[in-house]
Amino acid sequence: MxxxxxxxxxxxxxxxxxxxxxxxxxxxxxxxxxxxxxxxxxxxxxxxxxxxxxxxxxxxxxxxxxxxxxxxxxxxxxxxxxxxxxxxxxxxxxxxxxxxxxxxxxxxxxxxxxxxxxxxxxxxxxxxxxxxxxxxxxxxRFLPKFDVIRQLLDDGALGTLRTVAADHGEYFTAAHRIYDPALAGGPMLDLGTYPVAFAQWALGEVHTVSAIGVGANHELNGQIAAALGHRDGGQSLVSTTILADTPTTASVAGEDGYLELAGPFYQPGPFRLVPRTGEPLIHEEEPASHEDGLHFSAADAARRIADGAVDSAIHPAADVVATLEVMDRIRAETGIVFPGE
Ligand SMILES: NC(=O)c1ccc[n+]([C@@H]2O[C@H](COP(=O)([O-])OP(=O)(O)OC[C@H]3O[C@@H](n4cnc5c(N)ncnc54)[C@H](OP(=O)(O)O)[C@@H]3O)[C@@H](O)[C@H]2O)c1
The missing domain is CATH 3.40.50.720 (NAD(P)-binding Rossmann-like Domain)
Known part of the structure; x- marks a missing residue:
C-alpha cells in the first residue's frame, strides 16, 4: 500500500x-x-x-x-x-x-x-x-484524478481487483430531449455510458451481462440496473436512471483495499483510498463541473493530432467500442431498441 x-x-x-x-x-x-x-x-x-x-x-x-x-x-x-x-x-x-x-x-x-x-x-x-x-x-477519462486512479490500479495498490459499483442517475422532466425516443432517449446513452465505461476501465473486458430495466412511460426506458462479469473474476454493478437524482458515486474494491469516489464521480473532485489495514489516503480536489473539465480531452486530441495519431491513447477507439458493445448487450437484455436499428 x-x-x-x-x-x-x-x-x-x-x-x-x-x-x-x-x-x-x-x-x-x-x-x-x-x-x-x-x-x-x-x-x-x-x-x-x-x-x-x-x-x-x-x-x-x-x-x-x-x-x-x-x-x-x-x-x-x-x-x-x-x-x-x-x-x-x-x-x-x-x-x-x-x-x-x-x-x-x-x-x-x-x-x-x-x-x-x-x-x-x-x-x-x-x-x-x-x-x-x-x-x-x-x-x-482525461481528468487528472482518473490518471491518479489509473496509476493506483496499475501499481496494484488495491491488490487483486474484485468489484466495482457505479451509478449515474439524474431526474429529468418530460420536456428534455432525453425523453425523446427519436433522439435515442432514456438514461443508457446520456448517463449509463459513465458507469459502464468506468467499470470496464477498472476491471477490463466484460464477459457476461445480466440486466433489468423499468420504463419511464410506455415508449421509453427510464432506468437500468446491470451486473457485469469481467475477465479474471471481477464483477461490477452499474445503474442509471432518469427517474431520480442518485448519489452518482463509484467504488473499486480489491483484496487489499478500496477506492471510494465522491459523487459526481465522473467530474473533478475528491476520492479516498481505504486500505484493508492502515490509514486512508485522500485525494483532495475541489469539485468542479464541465467548464473546468471538458478541455482535457480537447487538449489530448490536439496533442495526438500533432503526433499524427488517429485516436487517443488515454481513451482509445477500442475502449469506446467495447463500452458500446456492453451497452448493446444491456439493451438487448432489457428490450431497448433505438430508431434505425
Ligand atoms: N460530456 C458531458 O458531460 C455531456 C453533457 C451533456 C450532453 N452530452 C452529450 O452531448 C450531446 C448533445 O447533448 P446536449 O445536451 O448538448 O443537447 P442539446 O442541448 O439538445 O444540443 C444539441 C444540438 O444539436 C443540434 N441538432 C442537430 N440535429 C438535431 C436534432 N435532430 N434534434 C435536436 N437537435 C439537433 C441542435 O443545434 P442546431 O439545430 O442549432 O444545429 C442542438 O442545439 C449528446 O450526445 C450528449 O450525450 C455530454
Whole structure:
C-alpha cells in the first residue's frame, strides 16, 4: 500500500498545440465545451455551424466565435476548421462524424460516439482510412484524478481487483430531449455510458451481462440496473436512471483495499483510498463541473493530432467500442431498441 498518492501525469492543457475548432450543434454541452476551451487552453474556436443561421449567429456572438455558419456542410467547407466537435444528439453523431471525416477534418465526438458499437466502429475505420483523428469526448477519462486512479490500479495498490459499483442517475422532466425516443432517449446513452465505461476501465473486458430495466412511460426506458462479469473474476454493478437524482458515486474494491469516489464521480473532485489495514489516503480536489473539465480531452486530441495519431491513447477507439458493445448487450437484455436499428 503506498504511503502517499501518486501525482497525476496529465499534461498542462494550456500547452497543447493550438487547433482551429468548429462546433457542430450549438446546444447545452457545446456552450460548456467552448467555455472550457476559452478558459483553460490556447485552442481557437474559429467557427460554429447550426441547422439555423439565427442560432449560429446567436451562439457565435454569445461565445465570442468569429464565424457563424448556416448548416453543417458550410462548417465543413471552412478551411480554418481543423477539427470538428460533434455536439449534436446521439443519433446524429454517426452521420456528422462521417461527413466531417469525408471533408478531411479531425473529429472529437461527444459521448457516446454512436448509438451502438457498429456505428462507432464505422466512424473509427473511416478516420483510420482518411488518416484523420477521431476521438470520443468522454471527458471523465482525461481528468487528472482518473490518471491518479489509473496509476493506483496499475501499481496494484488495491491488490487483486474484485468489484466495482457505479451509478449515474439524474431526474429529468418530460420536456428534455432525453425523453425523446427519436433522439435515442432514456438514461443508457446520456448517463449509463459513465458507469459502464468506468467499470470496464477498472476491471477490463466484460464477459457476461445480466440486466433489468423499468420504463419511464410506455415508449421509453427510464432506468437500468446491470451486473457485469469481467475477465479474471471481477464483477461490477452499474445503474442509471432518469427517474431520480442518485448519489452518482463509484467504488473499486480489491483484496487489499478500496477506492471510494465522491459523487459526481465522473467530474473533478475528491476520492479516498481505504486500505484493508492502515490509514486512508485522500485525494483532495475541489469539485468542479464541465467548464473546468471538458478541455482535457480537447487538449489530448490536439496533442495526438500533432503526433499524427488517429485516436487517443488515454481513451482509445477500442475502449469506446467495447463500452458500446456492453451497452448493446444491456439493451438487448432489457428490450431497448433505438430508431434505425
Ligand atoms: N460530456 C458531458 O458531460 C455531456 C453533457 C451533456 C450532453 N452530452 C452529450 O452531448 C450531446 C448533445 O447533448 P446536449 O445536451 O448538448 O443537447 P442539446 O442541448 O439538445 O444540443 C444539441 C444540438 O444539436 C443540434 N441538432 C442537430 N440535429 C438535431 C436534432 N435532430 N434534434 C435536436 N437537435 C439537433 C441542435 O443545434 P442546431 O439545430 O442549432 O444545429 C442542438 O442545439 C449528446 O450526445 C450528449 O450525450 C455530454
Amino acid at each position: 503506498p504511503g502517499h498518492l501518486p501525482a497525476p501525469r496529465t499534461l498542462d492543457p494550456s500547452t497543447a498545440p493550438s487547433l482551429g475548432w468548429g462546433i457542430m450543434g450549438p446546444g447545452w454541452i457545446a456552450q460548456r465545451f467552448v467555455g472550457a476551451l476559452h478558459k483553460h487552453t490556447g485552442q481557437r474556436v474559429v467557427a460554429v455551424g447550426s441547422r439555423s443561421a439565427d442560432r449560429a449567429d446567436e451562439f457565435a456572438r454569445r461565445m465570442g466565435i468569429p464565424s457563424a455558419r448556416a448548416g453543417y456542410a458550410a462548417l465543413l467547407d471552412d478551411p480554418d476548421v481543423d477539427i470538428v466537435y460533434v455536439s449534436t444528439p446521439h443519433p446524429q453523431h454517426h452521420r456528422c462524424a462521417l461527413d466531417a471525416i469525408a471533408a478531411g477534418k479531425h473529429v472529437l465526438i461527444e459521448k457516446p460516439a454512436g448509438i451502438n458499437a457498429a456505428q462507432a466502429r464505422e466512424v473509427f475505420a473511416a478516420a483510420r482510412a482518411a488518416e484523420v483523428f477521431a476521438g470520443e469526448a468522454m471527458w471523465t
